Amino acid sequence: MRARFSLAVAFVPALALVAGLPFVNRLEPVVFGLPLLLFWILAWVLATPAFLAAAYLLTDRVPADIPAGARHRPADGAGR
């Protein structure tokens, strides 16, 4: 559940950077001197670390964070 939620949180900026583009493909309004399109992309790039940090904190307490990936772990945990 937590892993699902962290996945959803982390993919918010991805959605904004891909699905959001058709709606912001214009110059106005100019924000901090940047045309809207460039401002939108830059703002989401800069916000991504915050979203990923939230996802990190959500999953960090669960040791086997991604259940499917954990399945590859052998019972004996043999190393190289």
Next chain:
Amino acid sequence: MTVPLLVILAFILVSAVVGMVGRGRGEMSLERWTVGGRRFGVILVWLLMAGEIYTTFTFLGASGWAYSRGAPAFYILAYGTIGYIISFFLLPPLWRMAKRLGLHTQPDFFLARYGSPALAALVALVGVVSIVPYLQLQLAGLGMIVEIASGGAISSSVAIVLAFALTTVFVYTSGLKGIAWVAIIKDVSMIAAVVVIGIGLPTMYFGGVGKMLAELMRQHPTHLTFPGGTTTMGVGWVTSTILLTGMGFYCWPHMFASAFSAKDERTIRRNAVIMPLYQIPILLVFFVGFTALLVLPGLKQPDTALLTLVTRSYPGWFAGFVGGAGAVTAMVPASMLLLVASTLVAKNLYRPLRRGAVTDAHLMRASRGFMLIVAAVALVLALWSPNELVTLLIFGYDGIAQFFPGIALGLFTRRISARPVILGLLAGEAVVISLIWTGNDPFLGMNAGFVALAVNTLVTLAAMAMGGATEAVVSSES
């Protein structure tokens, strides 16, 4: 000797020496050479990954695209971010598997996960074929940077031969650790150069970044929205390109393998969290491209916009600094590509052909030997090939991204075996080759590689559904 020339030569030589000294003490092993003994912490992994991301394409290509194409260049800012988000989930399970089974390369992963030597060889082959033009592009970019920044004092060919020979030497002696040390010089000098020119040039000519952008919007009202200065790169092209290159980001064999060098999976996750901040210098590079468009309109080669403007606007020593930083910006990714390509050839193409046991020491010698061959091929291509580099690189990116279904499905579900991955990969590559060869990129307004990836994914899923459930093969190799 002119001042810029001295500064550039000093940069190249110091980098090579740092790379050679950076190997550390002790016997060199395959494990140390290829994945740095899997002991890198957050800072070294960050430097390494950042070192591979900022290539001459970022320096010259991003400014060139901003100059000639405008808004479509913004995809460069966005796709890395998508790549980091995906890596946050993809790399930790990959790292665990690599650590447990002692994997060194991307085909090692495919072999361990799917148990198919044919698939591993196919992946190795596509990897090497895609890396060579990428390497060639770095060398050609290096030549261009040094030639312009030195005011023609060093010709492109001399710069390529000198810098690449030194690069080959430090990769040969030091492997991955040496590369990480040179990446420090590269990152510090490159960021310093980009910050100075990205803010300095708009201020020098227009009194500030905001004023420069206002002037650009006045003179070229369509330049900063899609499709900008192009007719084909509309919203559909940009979004499909961001998706394709974002998914393809960690599919590059060198990016994939760089995750193996981390000492634990926390390092990888923390790294993914901070990496997007490293995209900011790209914005500054765009500003330089935009300023150049207003100050120096009508350049025949848009890729030279940044350097031409720098040499016209700053004293010689600073142009030399930018040129030196640019040269190291080519040397670091080139060294990583060289290391990875040679390991791919030695471990995943040469070793399966040899009967009987092959020791790690033997593989290490073979990797170094193949490295010299790969270096020679790339050098010859960079010096004498036609100017089709960018096309080749696009081809490479589209080809590499086709690994994505096999990697993602392989890590997150057990219900997939080698056959669907091979069929999907072959279908994807076939679509890439036919669309690009027939001049159909973009196809229906979308990036051809994205169309191929969609076909690839559908074929993979269909073959999976028809093939029935199979257990994952996770075996220690040989």
